Amino acid sequence: MKYSIKEISELAHVAPSTVSKALNGQRGVSEEKRAEIIKIAGEHNYIPNASARALSHKSAEAIGLIIPAGKNRSLLGSYWSEIIAAIAEEVSSRGYSLLLFVLDSEKRLEGLKEMVLRQNVDGLIIPAEEITLDAYNLLIDLKIPFVLQGRSKVCNHYSVDVQNMSGAAALTRSLLRQGCKKCACVAGPEEYLYSRERVEGFRTVMADSGIGNAPVLYSLYSEQKALLDIRNFFEKNRDVDGVFITAGGEFAFYVLRVLKELGFDMSSFGVSVFDDFEPLHFLPFPVTSAKQPVRLMGTQTAKNLFQLLSGEEPPSLSLFDITLVQ
Amino acid sequence: MKYSIKEISELAHVAPSTVSKALNGQRGVSEEKRAEIIKIAGEHNYIPNASARALSHKSAEAIGLIIPAGKNRSLLGSYWSEIIAAIAEEVSSRGYSLLLFVLDSEKRLEGLKEMVLRQNVDGLIIPAEEITLDAYNLLIDLKIPFVLQGRSKVCNHYSVDVQNMSGAAALTRSLLRQGCKKCACVAGPEEYLYSRERVEGFRTVMADSGIGNAPVLYSLYSEQKALLDIRNFFEKNRDVDGVFITAGGEFAFYVLRVLKELGFDMSSFGVSVFDDFEPLHFLPFPVTSAKQPVRLMGTQTAKNLFQLLSGEEPPSLSLFDITLVQ
């Protein structure tokens, strides 16, 4: 059975307010009574009602995390699965809880807006690529604190991100160093800032080394669409001998699957991937990848949000470097 | 700015209770007023306070999902990342939200207990391998509805699980069919029922084919410990020519890494893994894996929990079959 504070107060022969103070470690209760109350509450498995607490506190002690996944975008092997773990850890270490909102590819932030907002959260963590101007304005209007995971081109707001351009440049240089003559780039959705930045890093290095217009493909993360696009792309670019893939996880494997199917000789093919993923290094050919300090980044995001909640001003941008993994 | 129902009611020149009825689609409001109220609420981005709502409803419209991950157990490529997505989808399609609790390897359910319980959730989804008798009794005492993901040996309760024994048997038979003469089994923690069941499936098939005591290793999922155990195991079992791994994701790759390091000739080595994981099929040698219908299982778990919440009696056990993937 579930007890309320009133019932506990009766069992302890004190007022509810005294129980509240005792259990919350506030002063104004004799140590004698406090001990007694704690004992009784423990014996009855008393657990304060979080909603009531939130209502009077005017704080739910909860933060909301939005992640892009759902039917067409797997969480598997992705950046987001590690982000979740990192943020969950930081959030729960502060006694807060974590509301998770998973975005379907169709129902973008729009559909979830109401849902997210009607759940009481003190703040939100939002993937930069998902925020829209409308959503941004709404959050600002409602004064709901939030931080972005990544940077957005839609709005300028507190962000935590990785050095996309220099990371992509390093990966591209690695392809050249391996002797690739004709490199291509397969990127995620063009509408995402990080896709574009990584492509730009690729292009810059290619241009610097005198290669005018290396082939670039922007695609989507949905398996079906990606496989189709990638196949078309490589059928038109049979002479490519190296590829820079701007996104890891399953997407990188889609590219590799197509290359294999089209009969490319992978033993003399350069592959570099933005985002590290252990299975990449078990392949029968070498892969260079960029490891983002994802855990640190997730933790930083949560920390920045908590700073915001406490009224302090967090850094407007926390930028992290990648590490090359061979 | 954030408006309360009282403020909206003043703007609309009606009583708060009328606003409530209008916005919640209840009868007892003229359609005229209802339209007017909805209009005003919309214009002011009115969003009802979830805590207040939960407090009077006596339902938070939220369910809690506990997952085992954290520092030493990655979410990457795991069963749990898909479970999260499936459950999130089902939960949000019902207008509920999802509280996520990530368990560190040290602080098992115990530490989280208070945390989980003081957040208002209508029900919980708990990994079978994490539940303890104490936690079980507490939940029963507090009448908090919950379902288990997997079966537990600690308690008999509503569960959703995969056919562990027959799946393991199929994978083992596949090794034999490939011509393996000396098969070993590398399993996850012995304390987990599914580890034991899968080992049992392995042993049964081995025994049936006249092989007395095939080597079996139980280890942990933490990278460090696993690598150590696995190395020791195979150093002592140099003559093994096939392995059945009871868990997919990164754990399977630990095994493969060690085999590679120890110089086993993988081209003539049989590998079968319980749990499918796309990267497994890009390896330079064939791997047989068992694909669990993880999405369906997650959805079923959520559905069973909602049945429980609505006062119905869900199946005490929903069992799913694996599919062999070559």
Place this chain on the structure above:
DNA sequence: CTGAAAGCGCTTACAG
């Protein structure tokens, strides 16, 4: 130190 009272923002009988 102790407790009665008001308030947090909703919802839901209940009366008019």
Place this chain on the structure above:
DNA sequence: CTGAAAGCGCTTACAG
């Protein structure tokens, strides 16, 4: 149809 009132379970000034 409409609204005043009580209640959900806490917390927090405020008196005593």
